[in-house]
Amino acid sequence: MRISIFNIFCLTVCLFMVVGISHAATIKIGKDQKVKTIKNGIAQARSGDTLIVFQGIYKEGNIIVDKPLTLLGSENPVLDGEKKFEPISIKSNNVTIQGFTVQGSGHSSIVDIAAIKIYNRSHIKVIDNKLEDNFFGIYSQNAKHVEIRGNRIQAYGVAEQLIGNGIHAWKSDSIHVENNQIFGHRDGIYLEFVTHTHVINNLSERNLRYGLHFMFSHNNSYMDNVFRANGAGVAVMYTRNVHMENNKFEENWGDSSYGLLLKDISDSEIINNEFDRNTTAIFMEGSNRIHLEQNKFNNNGWGIKIQASCMDNVFKDNNFMQNTFDVATNGTLTLNNFENNYWDKYEGYDLDKDGVGDIPYRPVSMFSMLVERYPTAMLLFRSFMVTLFDRTEKLIPSLTPEGLKDEKPRMKSIKV
Template sequence: MLLKSLKTLLFFISFLVLIPSANAKVWQVTAQDSLQNILNETQAGDQVKLLPGKYLGNFIINQSIELSGTDATLDAQGKGHGLLINAENVTIDSLRIINWGDNLTDQNAAIYSDKNSNGIIIKNCHLEGDTFGIWLQGGEHNQILNNTIIGNDQMRSADRGNGIQISNMKHTEVRGNDISKTRDGLYVISSTNNVLAQNTVHDLRYGIHYMYSYYNKILNNYAYNTRAGYAMMNSRYLEIRGNVTENSHDYGFLINFIIHSNFEDNVIKNVWTPADKKVLGRDGKGLFIYNSGYSTLRNNHIEHAEIGIHLTAGSEGIKISGNTFIDNQVQVKYVSNKLQEWSQEINGVHEGNYWSNYQGWDMDGDGKGDVPFEPNDGIDKLFWKYPEAKFLMDSPAVLLLRWVQQQFPVLKSPGVKDSYPLMKPNLIKSNTIKSDLVNSKELRQSVSYE
């Protein structure tokens, strides 16, 4: 009897769910029609299809509908939001939105939703304007897929909006988007259990910027021509894997107060502050780790940075192994008086890191150097404390001091030690590497990030 009643209940629930789709209407709209009037008349489940043309105004969606277009452009005429979503389960597909407002205080965006931001899908859209591209706030189970967002690089970086901003969101997927010339590409704040994957972010300030967000995955993204490829701050339980950053001015990855996170299989190349932007202490850092700890840093590739990796402000408890450091002007800058062992025992096998300037040997052929690698000495620390003395770095007196320190280890100050340095670099599993593109002439041109 109970089973029969349950089946009856399920039948009526299914019937009620199917009613909106059974009564759904398809609206064919031209640029001569009043799009807002049609949106006001729609019911849940309707499809609104825009025919080619330009639709002027600021449009509001109050029903769970699908809005799509074929060569259709929404022109907000320089004010407000291009499209304001006030309903759940809305799909926006293949629209071009331009010329929305430039008021950052009002959070002007091409597509904006801060109410009932649940089940929203935004895909295949082209957005071009001064401030925020997509802003979603306070919801879950959303998808932002395969959109192109272009900001205005004639404005100061601080005066632009972010390409995609999600705030207080859960279970949201941001995948396959191309974002350029905005302030930051992807900005995530106070959000949990989201996935950012296979996005391309370039010619902006920070490629991907995280604040106060837990249990997120940042996978196989690609950043180039930035001040910082990735800026991760005040977050925990992050999986940061398979990402690439190239041609950054200040940081490949900026890691600030990140704990209990995994940082693996990432590629960082060409982090160098341009000569015309140089000030004392501003050096391009492949990895800058500040006040962070209790995480794993494994199998990453850091190449051609002014400083390969810089740890400071109490960063400790980080398991570091399997990483590759190639041709960085300074491989490691570690500001502390504690000894740090940068190798790990994994499944009974000791693993260190690969250092392009390691001059040891491997007599037993096990793939690991027989002599530990110590990237820094007391002389390095002296130059860190007094950077204005860098011009003396290769002077005969300094070379003599380094030699004396090597001959008399008792004079060494504590620092980083890799007891099992690798003789060959590790292979990277990332499927995002596009070095040939980034090394092309057109992508090496100077870009304004200020």
């Protein structure tokens, strides 16, 4: 008897599933289709339906997706906001937007208008779209379980206050941002009060402020991204437990520009990243218990600027090559540890041939301390007197921090 009741129960469940599946329908939208507009298609659709939108330009103002639907673009249809509207507003769970060009959203100094905006919902996918000349690109507001993948997001901002961010997430959780390309926005990617989020394999280039910007966003990771030629590469602020690995920070130049800005962050990892041709590769202020390992610092103005407010940070097995200054600081007391790094300016010896220098290396030069206090002193760079002072300081340290040294500098660069 128990077995038969169980079988009846399973059959009933299966019937419900079949009935549920049978309700799902496909609605075709286009000038040659029965349904001409996306709004009409949404109005006719039931939860779980798929809308296939064929090639064409659709000027329908603000399209609100208010039920669980999949919207698929065929041959790249264009949704035009006409510089007035928010083209797509997602106000339902379980929505997918894929294969569209979304262009010309409205602009506002009061409301954050986006090409595609998610309002307080979950399980949303925004995949393989092209976003062109919008205020904000993709905006996640108080959302959960959002996948943003394979989109190309292009804007033409000329001033920070006149343009929004490419991908913007506020008070959101479990966001997956992968394989997107973002150009010309204020920040390429902006995360504020965002948790459990992964930013993977994106290109963020030529944005006005930051390629990626974290604010109060804990327990996140970003890996395998390229941040190139932005106002500054990445800023991580007021945050803890961030994992940063295999990223490239390239050509972020400017008076106050950094490859990576760390301000008031803690308990994080920076592993196997490449910093190439930045004004300052990493600037650290009020940052504690950061583990930096197997990173490459090449051809930067400053490799690392670490303020006296930082403590208990570990720099291990990194390569410092062809930087103007490897390390600079603004104080004489240091509470951080440098160990087993390679420094191309190291002139020590290795008598026991163990691959480790027999005398410590002090990466902070007297001239870098002088420049930190008096920036105009850079006019004297490469002069004979500067070289003489630096060599004297190495023999009889008096101005540079005594504790900031690598006790075991490597004789050869590390393969990372």
